[in-house]
Amino acid sequence: MRKDKQKLKCCALAAVLTCISAVSHASLKNGIMEPLPFSFKTSAIVTKADISADQLLTKNADAHLIKGFSNIQLGIIPDPLGELVITREEIKRQLGDAANIVKIPETVTVKRNGAILRGKDIADRIVAFCNPENAPAISVDLSKVPGNIILPGNLIDWQIDADGDSELGMRLLTLSGTTDGGSFRQMLQVNVSKTVEVAVLKKLVKPGEVITESMVVPQAMSLKNEYANNPVLYSDVIGQTLSSFKSAGSVIRPSDLASDSIKSRRKAIYTTVAKQQHKSEVKPKKDYLVSPGESVEFVINTGNLSVRLPAKALQGGDIGDSITLLNVRNKKRIEGVIVDKGVVEYAKK
Structure with a gap:
């Protein structure tokens, strides 16, 4: 493997030396050396880990020079969003004789613009997944969602899936996708709540009483679960019959309401109790x-x-x-x- 790399570098240097000869003759005019026609940039952006010399050349570089320099490696940036500063001495050491035809700055800063999945895109996709109808009453807490996700390669596609059927409370989501560098998968956690208007009693209400607007006041409440006994909506509670005593300040839940089959019996019991109180x-x-x-x-x-x-x-x-x-x-x-x-x-x- 090492011999193959050395052989490749020798071939690259041979191509570069050919270019050196041509450049040297072109640069020498009337016995005076003209300024070198090619130069390296002071900064460059790459998309892969390996940094080759051709990536640092300015746009006016000769095609043969670019081809020869493409096989000369100057460094590696393993981090997809990393940075590497290469000194002139290091570049000269890597280029050898080829350094004579290129104007090299004191340092060259190379930044890797790796593939990432932006946090905003993730957040938008999660909100759309948890609230497909864009209901204003639904709130999604994204505080535990990462800002950005570094990908193993250029993104091809990705999706959000849920572990479980619950729509409120803590939800565990799976973010997965594919890139040209392989697939990726990450677990995410969000909290989903729903703001509803519930009914709060203004006074003590007895079994058998029918709830009227004068007995209750609306109050906003954030529901963070899907329990069967969550408070009844204010719009649904008017006209319902209570099955038990409820004190002032209490919210009304389904278990507090009488079913149709026992409403008449509850009313009879309440009437009897009321009479007994006056005996x-x-x-x-x-x-x-x-x-x-x-x-x-x-x-x-x-x-x-x-x-x-x-x-x-x-x-x-x-x-x-x-x-x-x-x-x-x-x-x-x-x-x-x-x-x-x-x-x-x-x-x-």
Whole structure:
């Protein structure tokens, strides 16, 4: 291999020396040496790793000289976006006698303009993939996508694919493609969210009540997953019937709504509970859903946050009844509404 390179270099030098002879006669006029007709550039841009001498010649170079210099290697830039500075002494050493016919600057800066896939192109392709309909409510977080990707060769084609069917939340994408220097593949991570308008209750609402516009206010919320129990859209919640107690400040979810088959039953239960609240007689302790002295869970729902505290009932009652509790942690009295067996929810006044 080394002998082949030496042989190739000798052939190149032979061609160059032939050119040297012609140039020497042309440059000598009336016994005075004219300025050398050929020169190297002070800077050059290459597209491959190997730097040959012909790449540094100016445009007026002789065709034979270019051919001869094309087989003389001056250096290598392995980095696709790298740079190499070659001194005059190094160039002369590589050219040998051929250096006599070329004007060589003190240094030559060579930059490699390698093949890259621009970050902007990657970002545009990802956004189009994650939001094909260009919906303004969809947001794609590209903070973890690289700026540029260095390719093994000139790009032929490339594509974006997804690992999984989820459209919201963290998405793992595969960027793959082919170049004239081989194929490439890289994993990318993005976060996709969707901004929606949900309904937030303005007051305590009881089971069987039909939601009206006066009961709720719209609020923007960013959804970062595709859970089945994500909040119901504000536009879809009006006219729906609640299946359980919901306190003020709570968002309404599908699990909070009564299905068509049980709406009438929920309404009947609510009517019965409402009547019971106005009765003056006291029920026997054994008939209460929550009995005095019983340990219960005190639930505070605020938006998406749900806090549960241990408490003790100081009064008895059934679903919908407002009772007084004792906070086990700080020994303070609190008020709440019974929503289930052993569960009392905070009722905002």
